[in-house]
Amino acid sequence: MSSFDIVTSSFRIHRRRGHAVAEAVRAGAFAGAAAIAFALVGAYLIMDRRFVVEDIITLAQTVVLLFVLGGGHAAARSAARDGATAATAIGFGALAGLVAGLLFAAAILLVAHVGLRSHLVAASPMLVRAVTFLGAPGSAVAAAVLVTAGTAAGSVGAAAAMLRADRRTAVLIGLAALLGAGLFRDVFAGLLHNLPGLAALEPMVFGVGGVTPVAAAVIAVGAAGLSLVLHHRRRPPIAASTRRRIEGVLLVVLLVLVPLVTDAFVAQVAMLVGLYVLMAMGLNIELGLAGLVDLGFVAFFAVGAYTMALACSSDPRAAVHLSFWLALPLATTIAAVAGLLFGLPVLRVRGDYLAMATLGLGEIVRVLVVSDAMKPYLGGSQGIIEIARPSLGGWTLDTPLQFYFLALILAALVGLVSWRLQHSRIGRAWLAIREDEDVAQALGIDLVAAKLLAYTVGAAFAGMAGAVFAALIGSVYPHSFQLAISINVLAILVIGGLGSLPGVVVGSLVLIGLPELLREFGEFRYLFYGIALVVTMHLKTEGLWPAVARQEATDA
Amino acid sequence: MSKVLEVSDLTVAYGAIRAVRNVSFRVEPGELVTIVGANGAGKTTVLNALCGLRDIRGGRIRLGTTDITHLPPQDRVALGLSQVPEGRRLFPRMTVAENLEIGAYTRREAAAVAADLEWVLELFPRLRERGRQLAGTLSGGEQQMVAMGRAVMARPDVLVLDEPTMGLAPQIVDLVLDALRAINANGVTVLLVEQNAYRALEIADRAFVLESGEIVMTGTGAELLDHPDIRNAYLGYDA
Numbered sequence: 101m102s103s104f105d106i107v108t109s110s111f112r113i114h115r116r117r118g119h120a121v122a123e124a125v126r127a128g129a130f131a132g133a134a135a136i137a138f139a140l141v142g143a144y145l146i147m148d149r150r151f152v153v154e155d156i157i158t159l160a161q162t163v164v165l166l167f168v169l170g171g172g173h174a175a176a177r178s179a180a181r182d183g184a185t186a187a188t189a190i191g192f193g194a195l196a197g198l199v200a201g202l203l204f205a206a207a208i209l210l211v212a213h214v215g216l217r218s219h220l221v222a223a224s225p226m227l228v229r230a231v232t233f234l235g236a237p238g239s240a241v242a243a244a245v246l247v248t249a250g251t252a253a254g255s256v257g258a259a260a261a262m263l264r265a266d267r268r269t270a271v272l273i274g275l276a277a278l279l280g281a282g283l284f285r286d287v288f289a290g291l292l293h294n295l296p297g298l299a300a301l302e303p304m305v306f307g308v309g310g311v312t313p314v315a316a317a318v319i320a321v322g323a324a325g326l327s328l329v330l331h332h333r334r335r336p337p338i339a340a341s342t343r344r345r346i347e348g349v350l351l352v353v354l355l356v357l358v359p360l361v362t363d364a365f366v367a368q369v370a371m372l373v374g375l376y377v378l379m380a381m382g383l384n385i386e387l388g389l390a391g392l393v394d395l396g397f398v399a400f401f402a403v404g405a406y407t408m409a410l411a412c413s414s415d416p417r418a419a420v421h422l423s424f425w426l427a428l429p430l431a432t433t434i435a436a437v438a439g440l441l442f443g444l445p446v447l448r449v450r451g452d453y454l455a456m457a458t459l460g461l462g463e464i465v466r467v468l469v470v471s472d473a474m475k476p477y478l479g480g481s482q483g484i485i486e487i488a489r490p491s492l493g494g495w496t497l498d499t500p501l502q503f504y505f506l507a508l509i510l511a512a513l514v515g516l517v518s519w520r521l522q523h524s525r526i527g528r529a530w531l532a533i534r535e536d537e538d539v540a541q542a543l544g545i546d547l548v549a550a551k552l553l554a555y556t557v558g559a560a561f562a563g564m565a566g567a568v569f570a571a572l573i574g575s576v577y578p579h580s581f582q583l584a585i586s587i588n589v590l591a592i593l594v595i596g597g598l599g600s601l602p603g604v605v606v607g608s609l610v611l612i613g614l615p616e617l618l619r620e621f622g623e624f625r626y627l628f629y630g631i632a633l634v635v636t637m638h639l640k641t642e643g644l645w646p647a648v649a650r651q652e653a654t655d656a
Numbered sequence: 657m658s659k660v661l662e663v664s665d666l667t668v669a670y671g672a673i674r675a676v677r678n679v680s681f682r683v684e685p686g687e688l689v690t691i692v693g694a695n696g697a698g699k700t701t702v703l704n705a706l707c708g709l710r711d712i713r714g715g716r717i718r719l720g721t722t723d724i725t726h727l728p729p730q731d732r733v734a735l736g737l738s739q740v741p742e743g744r745r746l747f748p749r750m751t752v753a754e755n756l757e758i759g760a761y762t763r764r765e766a767a768a769v770a771a772d773l774e775w776v777l778e779l780f781p782r783l784r785e786r787g788r789q790l791a792g793t794l795s796g797g798e799q800q801m802v803a804m805g806r807a808v809m810a811r812p813d814v815l816v817l818d819e820p821t822m823g824l825a826p827q828i829v830d831l832v833l834d835a836l837r838a839i840n841a842n843g844v845t846v847l848l849v850e851q852n853a854y855r856a857l858e859i860a861d862r863a864f865v866l867e868s869g870e871i872v873m874t875g876t877g878a879e880l881l882d883h884p885d886i887r888n889a890y891l892g893y894d895a
């Protein structure tokens with residue numbers, strides 16, 4: 101297995117299936133364990149403050165409910181696969197729900213009556229109160245309510261599994277729409293507020309913390325209905341290519357319009373997404389097309405950022421004083437040259453050493469930048485400040501929204517370049533190398549040259565993103581260039597779909613945009629990140645927006 | 657347009673083990689020559705050394721008038737040596753058309769490439785409707801056709817093939833070998849490596865027998881077919 105395969109399959113889960121009863125108990129135990137972990141790490145209490153549906157159900161309750169619904173669903177599906185009737189399958193779902201409920205209730209009783217507080221801060225009386233819906237906190241009645249609710253939720257999840265595929269999808273979409281509206285209340289409320297003529301709707305749809313009950317019903321039923329209508333109206337079906345084109349146009353419209361009509365915070369998040377799109381397009385050339393596993397991508401982001409700093413800052417360390425528009429191509433070029441110089445020795449080595457070498461490079465660059473030796477030139481840990489903002493004929497870009505559009509325009513340019521490269525002779529060669537390096541070589545492809553080109557182009561795009569980043573923030577510090585950035589970009593590609601340009605955008609939105617919008621949940625927002633990752637790789641193994649050729653494989 | 661392929665004293669080693677020892681042979685322009693040998697005899701090693709995919713311990717390789725011993729693989733392809741690898745090795749997630757196109761990677765003349773593509777599709781009419789299908793979804797026989805077509809797209813002077821009939825049904829084997837003969841008749845020198853000795857010897861002008869990394873016998877295809885040692889060791893029957 102090459103490191104490319106390992107990277108692209110590492111988020112997937114494979115497991116052997118057992119007997120239906122065992123599967124139901126296992127699914128229930130898994131759901132229960134997830135719910136307990138969710139509660140005991142403190143996520144429950146934080147998310148309990150936020151309503152999904154105003155005054156009806158909180159986010160925390162929704163999450164636990166989803167765990168158990170999922171458990172019941174899984175149990176029923178595995179029973180049905182073994183040939184069980186619908187009623188039996190629902191029974192298995194109820195069993196899974198029962199197991200989950202029992203586990204959860206037991207954990208809560210433990211928290212209520214045995215002091216776990218010294219070990220787990222979140223195992224507090226507050227938690228016990230939060231999950232008490234009837235009776236006294238910690239009482240048998242309260243526990244029985246949890247067990248009953250679990251059993252009911254498991255049965256409901258199982259019943260959903262017994263629906264016809266189109267209806268099951270509709271239910272799923274209805275729920276997802278509701279959850280999305282509740283979770284991203286601020287974004288949508290801001291949207292409604294700023295859209296001319298729709299401002300009056302805002303208080304009707306959104307309460308203080310979530311969706312109003314009436315709006316919730318409308319959203320869920322509406323989304324489910326729409327899904328059913330679209331599913332059945334597609335006769336004759338829309339050609340896959342047409343559909344992709346429509347989706348592409350929608351994506352672009354979304355990218356251009358949404359940040360315009362929402363608030364400054366969303367624009368800031370959008371800006372960050374834009375930067376990641378730029379970077380991910382770079383890594384897409386390396387990993388998505390040529391199959392080069394580059395774990396030190398952040399190095400070139402740093403090179404671009406520091407070049408911008410040294411070219412545009414009023415700091416005495418600055419080498420020259422250029423305008424942003426000259427510094428941008430300069431930073432891109434220097435990052436490309438850095439890529440070329442580093443790639444030259446490293447890319448000659450075949451196989452999996454690249455991942456290790458690049459991982460090292462990322463760290464070397466960061467350590468170099470903080471080092472005392474480079475301090476006179478790069479400012480050490482104090483970094484370089486006062487980087488001039490880009491200006492065009494007296495008009496200076498300074499709001500996040502303006503930077504977002506700058507990033508968007510650059511991303512469009514870079515996307516165009518990527519697209520042309522991908523569909524050129526060299527693009528074919530990259531794909532061939534990714535698929536089978538030895539054969540590519542036997543067919544006359546110069547491996548070192550082709551890889552070096554991919555690596556250099558990727559570095560250039562990363563450098564460009566770094567330069568924009570430096571100009572946006574107005575300063576550069578070594579701590580901005582962590583390994584996590586390389587990993588994020590990698591995950592964006594895997595989630596979006598390797599080798600797919602729209603996938604890059606969707607991946608950035610999902611992995612960078614959504615967690616930023618969920619900042620109110622602190623570190624726990626990564627819970628959604630993790631769930632999104634696992635669920636995506638499970639349901640859509642080729643990514644959210646797979647590259648064309650691969651999608652045809654499923655059509656054919 | 658055909659070129660001679662000459663190998664002298666070729667030695668290839670994996671660590672301390674010399675898998676190919678002092679092998680010398682010559683394939684004349686336009687010939688169809690086969691190397692037969694049991695599993696592990698060193699056939700694949702010889703071919704990979706010819707194509708520059710394996711470092712060699714000693715010996716020389718000449719293609720036409722050029723000494724290619726130390727050239728990188730891509731230069732050998734450009735000089736007219738192209739390979740159909742063992743086990744077909746298509747790019748499974750690329751389409752049939754893309755697989756064929758990439759075979760012509762070293763060539764720049766679009767019109768000639770298009771003409772060769774047409775020729776490949778005449779050789780293998782089955783591939784005509786399958787241009788947009790992913791190569792990984794083809795049957796074994798179709799995959800072999802694409803692998804051969806891909807190699808032919810490089811417009812080789814010398815085409816080397818590593819066990820192209822492996823794992824194929826008898827009627828598909830016929831199809832593949834017929835196509836190979838047609839390619840050869842079109843002026844391409846062919847070096848065919850086969851474990852399936854009977855079918856290879858039938859169509860070969862000349863043949864070498866490789867055993868434990870050494871050539872132990874040479875002759876015309878017909879001579880070796882009739883040779884009692886060969887009949888016993890490689891054809892699996894005596895008559």
Ligand SMILES: Nc1ncnc2c1ncn2[C@@H]1O[C@H](COP(=O)(O)OP(=O)(O)O)[C@@H](O)[C@H]1O
Binds near residue numbers: 670696
């Ligand atoms: N990559 C390798 N590393 C070590 N030994 C190898 C390798 N490839 C082949 N060999 C050995 O070299 C010998 C010749 O192998 P090969 O050329 O594949 O034979 P054939 O193609 O005739 O079946 C065998 O003994 C095999 O075990």
Ligand SMILES: [Mg+2]
Binds near residue numbers: 700701742818
């Ligand atoms: Mg072999």
